Amino acid sequence: MPFWKTSPKRRDDTEIAIDSSSAGRNHLARYACLSITAALITMALKTWAWWLTGSVGLLSDAMESLVNLVAALMALIMLLVAARPPDDQHHYGHGKAEYFSSGLEGALIIVAAAGIAVTAWDRWQHPRPLQALDVGLAWSALAALVNLGVALILLRVGKRYGSISLEADAKHLLTDVWTSAGVLAALGAVLYTGRLWLDPVIAGLVALNIVWSGLQLIYRSASGLLDATLPAEENRRIDAVIARYRERGVVFHDLRTRQSGMQRFMTVHVLVPGAMSVQQGHDLVETIEAEIRQTVPGIQIISHLEPLEDPASFVHGRPEHAVDVGRLTLEQAPKPDTRADDFIR
Template sequence: MRTLTPQQALLLSLAAAVSTIGMKTAAWWLTGSVGYLSDALESLVNLAGAGFALVMVSYAQEPADSRHPYGHGKAEYFSAAFEGGLIFLASVAILYTAGERLLNPQPLGELGIGTALSVGASLINFLVARVLFQVGKANRSVALEADARHLMTDVWTTAGVVIGVAIAGFTGLTWLDPVIAAAVALNILREGWQLMHRSVDGLMDGAQSEEEIAAIETVLQSFAAEGCRHANLTTRVAGAQRFAEVDIRVPGDWSVTRAHALADAVERMVEQQTRTRLKTHIEPI
């Protein structure tokens, strides 16, 4: 799936959201289950989240300008925060509906077709989530990974709803239906909190992962044979973009031209092998 661009992957997510909204809404209409209603509401969140993510991912890929010399990569974090906020609103709506149904229980309708529609929608979400994970990892996209994680939460939510509603239908314990819906709301509320926490953490200029830093260190050490050393490596992440700074220490009798040429070579090699924009500072050994 690496041939897909982030925008194409999110368009696929949008198409899946529209399809699953229709299928899950039909499942709710056929069964009258608030558990299936809660599942349909979560798909509405998927639709809004994927749409906003598409806008933010496109903006994040805009080239750097005079006002944003380090690019627009952090725009992706707003997508994750937006989706987390939508999840919170959906959770409140589901809890309200579940509470009303718990106080005024109603019998469930036709479960067979409704359950089949819900399971089919869950399968679509599972397949799309796999695509989003792969494309997001290949492009270091926070927005795609957030959307993928939310879709996988939707998959497990649907599994729980289907099992719970089936038990309620076969046993006649109609109170199980709103209880399941409330459990769904709490579960997606947890997912929403994690998305918002991750977006805030990303805006705080966190360092790259240990694996990414190790890859940069490997490239820097490969230049030791040239007679230089490095120190004070610092890194930061801005959405899909990676930045780093390092001191390059060279013999004191080197000319400015020679030191500058080495620094350029180091920066090029780091960017080619780790996709990190490196800024060097020359110092004497």
């Protein structure tokens, strides 16, 4: 019996995977507020440590906390914008607003790095003795512990809800923790060896590390704004579902996925025998979509049902000679010379 004459299990509301990101995105703002509070506390602690010691290394650490504060404020604003539902002007919602937050944070990180480098160069040329290093290091260590705790919380929540703003904030804070650790180690060496040149050197290394972190954030934001595909693992899960139905004779082409902040989107063309009824085709597509949503919760899927025997299924508004099968899987594009006739044979 042809596969379409069997009765696929109809999808009902209990089978739809719940999109936890939709349920939780309005609560993400409180985590951005946590980041703001942490930034205020650590900035105060590090500034006090710099004031006590006069260390340019500790000053660089304090400047990065100022960047953390500005970035956390921007993340809060963008999370509130991204949580807005679709409207008449934004039919797909406002999820991409988060990428602006992440991109701005990357740019601010690079600006902070430039300021640190200038200060470190000046201190290299004009060294000066440091004071109360033991007390200053203690305050700076306390600030690093605050950042570490908040970063781990934000990273967990950001990955859970797919929030690039919170993930970017968390990774920035973790970078700050490693920066603080390097500064503390270098200044500890200054304290016990008296080698003042270590202070501007560690500040310069901090600047380079910050630049790299900022460039990574800018790249990820640009990729999101350009509709980058879903993470490789999620694409593999979708391909696995598609492969199971291919074994049953269902044909797929023109697969595409993209990510917009916490939202995930997919389009796919499903080709079935022309003898299949509209109801049978609809039930089949509903079943396939339900399985995909179970593997990638919350994904929004647009499916296009087409007759397998009709060559027009591969044209889609292009000139007749420009037949294009599109992507057959999400992991690998088809060869340029792939023809529709070969594809459906």
